[in-house]
Amino acid sequence: MSIPPLRPVFVYWNLHKRLWSVRDRATGRVVAHAESLSLVAAVFVVSEAGRRRVLSEGRKNVHAGVAGAYCPAETPRPGSVPEDGTPVTYNPRTGPTFVRRDTGAPVLSAARVYLDAVTPATGPRFPWVRADDPVSP
Numbered sequence: 001m002s003i004p005p006l007r008p009v010f011v012y013w014n015l016h017k018r019l020w021s022v023r024d025r026a027t028g029r030v031v032a033h034a035e036s037l038s039l040v041a042a043v044f045v046v047s048e049a050g051r052r053r054v055l056s057e058g059r060k061n062v063h064a065g066v067a068g069a070y071c072p073a074e075t076p077r078p079g080s081v082p083e084d085g086t087p088v089t090y091n092p093r094t095g096p097t098f099v100r101r102d103t104g105a106p107v108l109s110a111a112r113v114y115l116d117a118v119t120p121a122t123g124p125r126f127p128w129v130r131a132d133d134p135v136s137p
Contacts, residue, residue, distance in 0.1 A: 002031070002032070003022065003024075003031055003032055003070045003072075004070075005070065005071065005072055005073070006040075006069040006070065006071065007024065007069065007070045008024075008025040008026065008067070008068070008069055008070075009022050009023060009024060009025055009031075009039070009067070009068065009069070009070050010022075010023040010025055010045070010065050010066070010067045011023070011037065011039065011065050011066050011067075011068075011115055012062050012064065012065030012066075013065075014033060015060060017033055018117065019033040019034060019035060019117055020033065020034045020035070020036075020037060020115050020117065021033055022034060022037065022070070025067065034115075034117075035116070035117045036114070036115060036116040036117065037070065037072075037114075037115050038070075038071045038072070038074035038112065038113065038114050038115070039066055039067075039068030039069060039070060039071060039112070039113045039115070040068060040069050040071045040074065040111065040112055040113075041068050041069050041109075041111065042066050042067065042068030042109060042110050042111075042112070042113040043066070043067045043068065043108065043109045044064075044065075044066055044088070044090075044097065044098040044107055044108055044109065044110075045064065045065055045066070045067050046063065046064040046090065046092075046096055046097060046098070047063040047064070048096060049063075051063055051064070051092045051096060063092070064090050064092070064098070066113050066115065068113060071112075074112060074114070085114060086100055086101075086102060087100070087101040087102070088100055088101065088107050088113075089101050
């Protein structure tokens with residue numbers, strides 16, 4: 001990827017490419033697609049208006065993702081999972097926030113987030129946060 005380290009980005013799962021889309025927050029343009037990547041100082045973002053649109057229309061749209069600073073040095077190789085990682089998921093039909101898959105507790109931010117298109121433990125497209133990092137309300 002040709003993204004400078006620590007560049008502010010917004011990352012979301014691209015349903016058509018089955019990869020993570022990386023949007024530069026300064027320009028609003030998608031600058032890369034990645035199988036795996038890592039962010040630091042991450043915030044989990046959900047647009048409530050976009051969520052309501054999904055619920056009313058029954059069609060998916062890009063309204064949720066992770067904002068943070070791109071950190072290539074922390075990116076695991078595709079298919080690997082941090083030993084101390086906790087999977088995080090989001091479903092607009094079950095709630096307005098990203099949640100920990102193990103407890104269902106909301107997750108708003110994390111010091112580090114690992115995004116992988118496929119992980120052996122959970123299957124496709126779950127962000128992982130370090131177990132000691134998640135910040136809940």
